[in-house]
Amino acid sequence: MTDLFTSAGLEEGAPRPLADKLRPKTLDEVVGQDHLIAPDGPIGRMLSAGRLTSLIFWGPPGTGKTTMARLLADQTDLYFEQISAVFSGVADLRKCFEAAAGRRKTGKGTLLFVDEIHRFNRSQQDGFLPYVEDGTIILVGATTENPSFELNAALLSRLQVLTLNRLDDEAMGELLSRAERLEEKRLPVTDEARQMLHSMADGDGRYLLNLTDILLSLEFEETLDAAGLLKILQKRAPVYDKDREGHYNLISALHKSLRGSDTDAALYWMARMLAGGEDPMYILRRLVRFAAEDIGLADPNALVQALAAKDAYEFLGSPEGDLNLAQAVIYLGTAPKSNAAYMAFKKAGKAAKSTGSLNPPMHILNAPTKMMKDLGYGKGYAYDHDTAEGFSGQNYFPDGLAREAFYGPKERGFEREIKKRLEYWNKLRSE
Known part of the structure; x- marks a missing residue:
């Protein structure tokens, strides 16, 4: 298989990032995605049947989307073509389709990998349809965004969506072990600091290996503990897009944790949102809504507390006012729950429309x-x-x-x- 190093035209011996050195050569070497590549997984079954369909890889950064697409092309003897929706336009797509059609005449199929496919507009996405339908290309798109929101229904109906998981501790531990074996050098960190590396990577294997690359390239007089590690490596900001799906996932997690009276989980999700740069007023608006929708008259003070937190935050600002959000979350989480007022309003509204x-x-x-x-x-x-x-x-x-x-x-x-x-x-x- 032609790897990224070779395809980039770099000479043998040129410096290579650790993530590239450890790039899997076979699907068996991919970590954290056994639910897809195992014999009973969707990819495993496709390869066993010798029939690959067009796919969408949906998952967080650094989970192996590009690598798996390359390995699929290699294992099915398809020509691998890669473009990025960030840097490509209609003219680039036309060239890819024409080249794929030419290869098809010689009996060679093409796997077209489109990174960040959700960045293409709707008309550009429609441009894939005839070439996917007639088999000119096997399309494998990669996206970090929910395909059901970002892709045309017409295109989505012709693709199978496969969800890649963020790497868990076991998968990241395996990557660190592979790095140490390759470099024949153990990371100079304590077990606590090693676990902190996992947390800093936040499920992103590529980021983890980049951090490891830095540590292995340096010499230290003593083993680094967690505090020492933080001095060397800057802590990564949590992955959180305020205007995209992560934004709605976390506010949903906060709301449902409150509804379930799990105050500790609710505090965690609120803290995650604040750490990701969320506007506290957005959280407060949800808390005010929750007080009426999920508590209502089971505790009339719930709405008073939520509105008081809003007023206090507007008066104090961050970071002092963040404590008022925490107090409101604790009050709402521990309050008795009832949606009776919410349901009554819906029933009354239905009756009003029908009469x-x-x-x-x-x-x-x-x-x-x-x-x-x-x-x-x-x-x-x-x-x-x-x-x-x-x-x-x-x-x-x-x-x-x-x-x-x-x-x-x-x-x-x-x-x-x-x-x-x-x-x-x-x-x-x-x-």
């Missing part, structure tokens, strides 16, 4: 003029405060619409008390 323009009953309409009084406006209205219980039990639904119970409070928190009140009023109403 058209029914008028309120006449007895609850005001009668500011004599004519309106003569027409019966307000006639028979019972003033609730004049009753013994402060409750008249009159009908307030439109005439012709049966009474509906939209709000059903839970047996949790303050809603227990609300439920007792509603049951009492229902009893009076039935009497």
